[in-house]
Each structure stands twice: as C-alpha cells, then as structure tokens.
Amino acid sequence: xxxxxxxxxxxxxxxxxxxxxxxxxxxxxxxxxxxxxxxxxxxxxxxxxxxxxxxxxxxxxxxxxxxxxxxxxxxxxxxxxxxxxxxxxxxxxxxxxxxxxxxxxxxxxxxxxxxxxxxxxxxxxxxxxxxxxxxxxxxxxxxxxxxxxxxxxxxxxxxxxxxxxxxxx
Amino acid sequence: xxxxxxxxxxxxxxxxxxxxxxxxxxxxxxxxxxxxxxxxxxxxxxxxxxxxxxxxxxxxxxxxxxxxxxxxxxxxxxxxxxxxxxxxxxxxxxxxxxxxxxxxxxxxxxxxxxxxxxxxxxxxxxxxxxxxxxxxxxxxxxxxxxxxxxxxxxxxxxxxxxxxxxxxxxxxxxxxxxxxxxxxxxxxxxxxxxxxxxxxxxxxxxxxxxxxxxxxxxxxxxxxxxxxxxxxxxxxxxxxxxxxxxxxxxxxxxxxxxxxxxxxxxxxxxxxxxxxxxxxxxxxxxxxxxxxxxxxxxxxxxxxxxxxxxxxxxxxxxxxxxxxxxxxxxxxxxxxxxxxxxxxxxxxxxxxxxxxxxxxxxxxxxxxxxxxxxxxxxxxxxxxxxxxxxxxxxxxxxxxxxxxxxxxxxxxxxxxxxxxxxxxxxxxxxxxxxxxxxxxxxxxxxxxxxxxxxxxxxxxxxxxxxxxxxxxxxxxxxxxxxxxxxxxxxxxxxxxxxxxxxxxxxxxxxxxxxxxxxxxxxxxxxxxx
Numbered sequence: 001x002x003x004x005x006x007x008x009x010x011x012x013x014x015x016x017x018x019x020x021x022x023x024x025x026x027x028x029x030x031x032x033x034x035x036x037x038x039x040x041x042x043x044x045x046x047x048x049x050x051x052x053x054x055x056x057x058x059x060x061x062x063x064x065x066x067x068x069x070x071x072x073x074x075x076x077x078x079x080x081x082x083x084x085x086x087x088x089x090x091x092x093x094x095x096x097x098x099x100x101x102x103x104x105x106x107x108x109x110x111x112x113x114x115x116x117x118x119x120x121x122x123x124x125x126x127x128x129x130x131x132x133x134x135x136x137x138x139x140x141x142x143x144x145x146x147x148x149x150x151x152x153x154x155x156x157x158x159x160x161x162x163x164x165x166x167x168x169x
Numbered sequence: 170x171x172x173x174x175x176x177x178x179x180x181x182x183x184x185x186x187x188x189x190x191x192x193x194x195x196x197x198x199x200x201x202x203x204x205x206x207x208x209x210x211x212x213x214x215x216x217x218x219x220x221x222x223x224x225x226x227x228x229x230x231x232x233x234x235x236x237x238x239x240x241x242x243x244x245x246x247x248x249x250x251x252x253x254x255x256x257x258x259x260x261x262x263x264x265x266x267x268x269x270x271x272x273x274x275x276x277x278x279x280x281x282x283x284x285x286x287x288x289x290x291x292x293x294x295x296x297x298x299x300x301x302x303x304x305x306x307x308x309x310x311x312x313x314x315x316x317x318x319x320x321x322x323x324x325x326x327x328x329x330x331x332x333x334x335x336x337x338x339x340x341x342x343x344x345x346x347x348x349x350x351x352x353x354x355x356x357x358x359x360x361x362x363x364x365x366x367x368x369x370x371x372x373x374x375x376x377x378x379x380x381x382x383x384x385x386x387x388x389x390x391x392x393x394x395x396x397x398x399x400x401x402x403x404x405x406x407x408x409x410x411x412x413x414x415x416x417x418x419x420x421x422x423x424x425x426x427x428x429x430x431x432x433x434x435x436x437x438x439x440x441x442x443x444x445x446x447x448x449x450x451x452x453x454x455x456x457x458x459x460x461x462x463x464x465x466x467x468x469x470x471x472x473x474x475x476x477x478x479x480x481x482x483x484x485x486x487x488x489x490x491x492x493x494x495x496x497x498x499x500x501x502x503x504x505x506x507x508x509x510x511x512x513x514x515x516x517x518x519x520x521x522x523x524x525x526x527x528x529x530x531x532x533x534x535x536x537x538x539x540x541x542x543x544x545x546x547x548x549x550x551x552x553x554x555x556x557x558x559x560x561x562x563x564x565x566x567x568x569x570x571x572x573x574x575x576x577x578x579x580x581x582x583x584x585x586x587x588x589x590x591x592x593x594x595x596x597x598x599x600x601x602x603x604x605x606x607x608x609x610x611x612x613x614x615x616x617x618x619x620x621x622x623x624x625x626x627x628x629x630x631x632x633x634x635x636x637x638x639x640x641x642x643x644x645x646x647x648x649x650x651x652x653x654x655x656x657x658x659x660x661x662x663x664x665x666x667x668x669x670x671x672x673x674x675x676x677x678x679x680x681x682x683x684x685x686x687x688x689x690x691x692x693x694x695x696x697x698x
Binding site for chain 1: 317318325327348402403447460464466520
C-alpha cells in the first residue's frame with residue numbers, strides 16, 4: 001500500500017494545459033468548459049459508437065482520458081448508454097451490419113443531441129468508402145453536426161473538434 | 170502437461186503416403202517449408218494426419234479463379250509452415266471440413282462459406298458467420314462476378330434471427346450484450362446464458378464491422394494495398410503492413426535493405442510495447458484497480474508521443490512500404506529512444522512486481538478465467554493467450570525473418586493459463602522487447618531504406634508471416650501482371666484467440682466478463698474484415 005502511495009507521490013501531476021500549436025498556447029479545455037457551462041449546465045456526456053472503424057480512433061479516444069489530457073476536468077465524460085448522452089461520437093465508416101444499431105443508438109439519445117464524426121472514415125469514408133459492406137461516411141446514415149479529420153485524430157485534434165462544434169452552436 | 174512436441178512439416182508427405190494419400194509436392198512459396206496439392210477428396214483426411222502430427226492449425230482461405238475456387242490451408246509444425254491446397258469447382262463447391270480434428274477451423278470455414286459459397290460437409294456448425302443481412306444467402310462477395318458495390322437494400326436490417334445455441338433449465342436466463350457496448354470499445358455481440366451470477370455459457374457473434382476489406386483490396390496498386398493493410402486493425406498497423414509488405418517482397422523475390430528490416434523490427438517492438446502497456450492498465454482497471462490504469466496509460470501516452478516524434482504518427486501508421494520503410498532514425502532520435510528505453514524499464518521494473526504482489530488485485534486475477542493448456546492446444550491459441558497456457562509459438566524465434574534471425578528471442582511461457590498469467594506475459598514481453606530495442610539500436614545497419622523493384626509481366630503470389638503483438642499475423646497476396654491486387658487475405662491472430670474467450674469462463678460470474686475479455690483483447694476489426 002505504501003509503495004502505491006509513494007509511486008503516486010513521485011509520479012506527481014502530469015496533467016497539462018492544452019497547447020494548440022507551438023506559438024499559440026491556449027487553454028483549449030477551459031474554452032470548452034465555458035461552452036459546456038453555457039449549453040449543457042457544465043457537463044457534456046458523450047456516448048461513443050464504433051460503426052466500423054479499425055480501432056485506431058478508439059485508442060485515441062482512450063488517450064483523452066489519460067492523465068495528460070484528463071478530459072473529465074472540463075466536464076466532458078464518456079457514458080455507458082446513449083440514454084445518458086448529449087453527444088454521439090461516431091468512428092469508422094458505417095458498416096452495413098452496424099447501420100441499424102447506429103440508427104437505434106441515435107434514436108435512443110435524447111434531443112437536443114449532437115453527432116460528431118471522428119476521423120477520416122466517419123467523416124468522408126476514408127480508406128474503406130462505400131461498398132456492398134459499407135454505407136460510407138456517418139452522414140449517409142444519421143445527421144452529422146461536425147467532422148473531426150485525421151487518421152486517427154490526435155487527442156488534441158479531438159478536443160479541438162469538440163470545442164469548435166460547441167462554439168458554432 | 171508436457172509442452173507440445175509437433176511433427177516435422179518436411180515429413181508430412183510421407184505420413185500422407187502411409188495413409189494412402191497421394192499429394193503433389195509444389196515448389197513452396199517463399200517463407201513456407203512445404204506446399205502440397207491435394208485431391209479434393211483427401212482434404213479432410215489430410216487434416217487428420219496433420220492433427221496426428223500435432224501441427225497447429227493456422228488459417229484457411231479461398232481464391233476464386235473461375236471455374237474453380239482454390240482453397241489453401243496453413244499449418245505450423247516444428248520446422249515451419251505447411252501449406253495445403255486443393256481446388257473445388259465453383260458450381261458445386263463442396264469440401265470436407267477440418268473441424269473434426271481442429272476446433273479452430275470452424276469459424277474460418279463458416280466465413281469462407283459466406284464469402285465464396287464453399288460448403289464444408291462435416292462442419293457440425295453450418296450457421297452463417299461473416300454474413301449478417303448485408304447480402305443475400307445466395308450471394309458470395311468474394312466471387313469474381315460479385316460487384317464491389319453489391320446489391321444493398323437502402324436499410325440493412327439487423328441480424329436478429331441469428332440462431333444462438335439455446336440452453337434450457339430451471340432458472341437459466343439469457344443476457345444479450347451488444348453490438349454497442351458500454352465502454353470505449355469495438356462492436357460485437359455476446360450472448361450469455363447464466364444461472365444467477367454464474368456464466369453457464371457464452372456465445373460470441375462477430376462480423377459487425379465487416380467492411381469488405383478483401384473485396385475493396387482488389388484492383389489496388391501496391392501503395393493502396395499497404396495503406397489498407399495498415400488499417401485492418403488500427404492497433405496492429407505495423408504487424409499487418411509488415412505481413413503485407415513481406416508478401417509483396419517474397420512474391421517479387423526481393424528483400425528490404427538491412428537498415429529497413431531493423432527499422433521495421435523497431436516499429437514492431439514499439440507497437441508491442443504500446444499495446445501491452447494499454448492492456449495491463451485496462452485489465453487492472455476492469456477489476457477496479459485504477460492506480461495501474463493511470464500509471465500504464467501515462468507510460469503509453471509518453472511512448473505514443475515518442476512515436477509521433479520518431480515517425481510523425483502516434484500509432485506508427487504508414488511507416489512501411491513495399492521494399493522498405495518510409496521513416497528513418499537520425500542520431501538524435503536514437504539518443505532520445507535510448508533514454509526512453511531506460512526510463513520505461515525503470516518504471517516497469519518498479520510497477521510489475523507491485524501489481525503481481527498486490528493482494529487485493531491478485532485475489533481477483535489469480536486462478537481465475539483459466540484456459541487450460543489442453544484447450545489452448547486444441548484451439549491453436551497464439552500470442553500472449555497461448556503463452557499463458559503453455560503454447561510458446563513465436564515466429565520471431567520459430568520461423569524467423571530478418572532481422573530476428575540474427576537475434577535471440579526469449580519467449581515467456583506459463584502453464585496455468587489464468588488471468589494473472591495473461592497479464593504477466595505482457596509485462597515480461599515489454600521487458601524483452603525493450604532488450605530487443607537496445608540490441609537493434611546498437612547494431613542498426615547503415616544504407617538505403619528501400620529496395621527498388623520492377624514488376625514482372627506475369628502474375629505472382631506471396632505470403633507474409635510476422636509475429637504481431639497479438640501473435641502470428643498472415644497476409645496472402647496474388648498480384649496480376651500490372652502489379653494490381655487480385656487477392657489479399659489478411660488473417661489477424663484474433664481468429665485464433667476469440668474462441669479461447671468462450672472457453673475460459675468456467676466458474677466466472679457475469680460482472681467479471683469484461684476483465685476476461687480484456688485479457689484476451691481480440692481485435693473485432695481484424696477479425697471481421
């Protein structure tokens with residue numbers, strides 16, 4: 001037990017302010033937080049749906065929860081059910097085998113709701129496009145409010161994408 | 170149980186002859202020890218002989234060359250890989266199944282049926298596997314005549330009529346889970362039959378993220394193929410692109426320059442370490458031990474940032490190309506990586522014992538969710554799942570390819586097959602991979618990054634086999650005279666571990682399923698294609 005406390009003490013705090021790029025350091029998260037306070041009473045609940053991704057986007061979605069980005073400090077958190085969600089974060093092209101599941105997840109999300117297509121596949125079809133097995137980009141299946149480009153988007157790009165959407169509202 | 174002693178692939182033809190089976194010996198594809206062509210009628214019998222030799226069953230795939238469908242199946246013996254092949258006519262495509270001798274063959278054969286229409290006569294399970302409702306039962310997407318766009322309905326209905334195996338009895342109930350899960354994870358369906366909290370039986374239903382990778386590969390040039398290969402499973406981008414590049418290079422009879430091989434291994438070991446870090450944290454997190462999750466995700470993030478510095482991509486995508494690599498390491502990168510290796514080793518050497526000795530964590534992980542060595546062998550489990558259950562196969566050591574043929578590869582093996590061992594294999598592999606990185610960096614050859622090549626004016630085929638972080642990763646490739654893809658088949662190691670998850674749940678309660686799932690961490694994308 002003491003070894004654990006000791007390790008935690010020595011690890012210290014690694015959480016960082018967000019750097020948008022080298023010369024423009026901005027408190028991206030704080031800006032997000034302001035918008036979230038305005039529209040979502042301080043808490044933005046995200047339900048993720050992998051509609052046919054390669055799992056790359058999911059890895060970076062996990063990363064925004066690590067101690068460096070710690071997205072929860074801005075009131076953004078991932079929830080277990082679309083019933084609890086304000087925003088659907090969808091990855092991948094929509095495989096035809098996931099078409100109905102995505103539509104039902106969308107229907108299960110209470111209005112008003114936002115949909116973000118994360119990554120090049122979800123946004124524009126990416127490497128997989130449209131085929132016998134794929135409906136193509138998310139907007140072919142449900143309405144999309146914003147696209148976050150990247151293959152996969154980095155954690156910072158994911159944060160930026162969400163902020164831009166909130167500022168547009 | 171004593172470790173598996175397998176027979177020799179080179180002697181297989183004699184063993185067949187002793188059973189009265191005549192096989193035509195083909196000049197084997199590069200990287201394969203022996204390749205035999207069988208009469209269609211002997212296909213099932215050959216699997217019986219292979220099972221007697223205790224070969225590991227590895228893969229099966231089809232290739233439509235009208236009017237026939239060529240079927241190839243891969244096995245692994247002590248002296249490398251054995252490739253069997255036969256032809257069935259497209260009109261009445263029927264073949265004996267390998268499942269009476271190899272459980273692992275069942276789902277791949279069902280998938281092959283869904284994609285090509287080949288019926289495996291004595292596979293006890295004739296249900297669809299890869300197909301849900303996106304194409305008709307009478308359509309087969311990998312036949313040449315099937316258009317890449319298919320004939321989709323505007324709305325693809327859910328596959329709600331899939332016949333799960335029923336379990337009956339007083340108090341037995343079913344829990345359907347998925348395809349959309351509760352966490353940040355890929356989609357799939359798990360059907361639990363439970364009695365109280367105890368799982369009686371789990372049946373997996375996958376295929377939700379089937380994107381038609383094999384079909385959309387057709388007609389691509391080599392650059393397009395490797396981009397696609399790098400996205401078969403995003404966490405295994407190096408493994409799948411390496412397998413595909415190796416298949417191209419072996420087909421063209423070229424080798425990447427020594428520096429490129431060393432760089433590929435550096436990338437592959439970095440991928441292994443990043444994924445193991447993530448998994449160790451996630452396994453602990455699934456039993457509520459958040460400390461490990463925060464520590465491991467911190468280390469993973471630092472590692473990914475270094476990936477970005479070294480290759481311009483946090484997951485190392487698009488770092489390989491046919492003939493070599495697209496990235497290089499300069500002096501300062503090598504210094505940075507050496508420092509990073511020392512730091513990570515210090516952290517892991519401190520954290521691993523802490524996790525393995527922490528009583529409340531071990532109370533949840535030890536002697537639980539056991540995959541017995543016997544079951545693991547029947548399934549031909551690979552990677553960390555196999556190694557925790559005494560199956561020590563590692564292609565870097567057992568069927569080595571450059572640069573691993575010049576390195577001594579240690580493979581951690583345990584025999585109890587419980588959750589702790591699957592975690593421990595990962596921990597030890599991190600340390601072993603760090604050693605390998607030190608050795609690779611110390612002896613990195615100078616020279617070019619790419620071997621240039623020209624395409625021959627005839628059709629070629631090749632096979633790539635590399636040890637990804639999940640285990641044996643395969644790519645089969647056939648190219649036309651212009652170098653365009655005619656057939657690409659990537660086989661993710663997850664095909665050989667997903668079934669293990671179903672068979673380790675004896676005495677496991679429903680709320681502990683997530684940690685069992687994480688300990689296997691099969692790829693949905695890599696499996697569904």
